[in-house]
Amino acid sequence: MAVILPAFALVLARGIAIFPVKWRMLPLAILLAFSAWGVHGYYATVAQTPEDWRSAAQFYSTRAQPDDSVIFNNGSTRAVFEYYTTRGTNSPLRNILFPSHGDQMTVRDFEDVPNIPLVKFKTKGVNRLWVIDRIVNSSAGLLLDKSFHQIGSQKFQHITVALYVRDH
Numbered sequence: 001m002a003v004i005l006p007a008f009a010l011v012l013a014r015g016i017a018i019f020p021v022k023w024r025m026l027p028l029a030i031l032l033a034f035s036a037w038g039v040h041g042y043y044a045t046v047a048q049t050p051e052d053w054r055s056a057a058q059f060y061s062t063r064a065q066p067d068d069s070v071i072f073n074n075g076s077t078r079a080v081f082e083y084y085t086t087r088g089t090n091s092p093l094r095n096i097l098f099p100s101h102g103d104q105m106t107v108r109d110f111e112d113v114p115n116i117p118l119v120k121f122k123t124k125g126v127n128r129l130w131v132i133d134r135i136v137n138s139s140a141g142l143l144l145d146k147s148f149h150q151i152g153s154q155k156f157q158h159i160t161v162a163l164y165v166r167d168h
Contacts, residue, residue, distance in 0.1 A: 057084035
């Protein structure tokens with residue numbers, strides 16, 4: 001959607017410019033009304049059911065072991081989860097497999113979603129894997145090969161924290 005936004009804005013501006021000067025405010029007012037309606041719907045939903053990152057991070061921190069690895073189903077979730085893990089529990093995240101572009105979080109860590117080849121490559125040699133899913137459309141756990149099985153899972157408001165262990 002973001003890719004077509006500039007072209008859409010140009011077409012929309014051209015369409016509004018076609019109207020006579022005294023009528024140009026009408027399509028603009030309609031556009032703003034639809035935008036306000038969409039924004040209100042989004043914030044009304046989020047405000048009614050906030051995500052419980054603090055509890056999810058605490059659940060992970062109290063059960064994680066030093067050699068555990070972590071994978072997120074969405075790049076944008078790492079920042080929030082890492083904030084609550086380090087601030088609320090004084091237990092830093094370790095062994096982040098996705099998104100990960102080094103020890104420090106970078107702008108690139110907000111990109112993309114994991115895919116099967118990436119997960120297969122990153123999980124070689126991993127025995128315990130935490131999967132953090134936000135608003136699950138598709139769980140990163142579904143990308144794991146058959147040698148992993150889920151041994152525990154906890155759901156929080158729009159967040160699922162699951163532990164997978166590799167069969168030996």
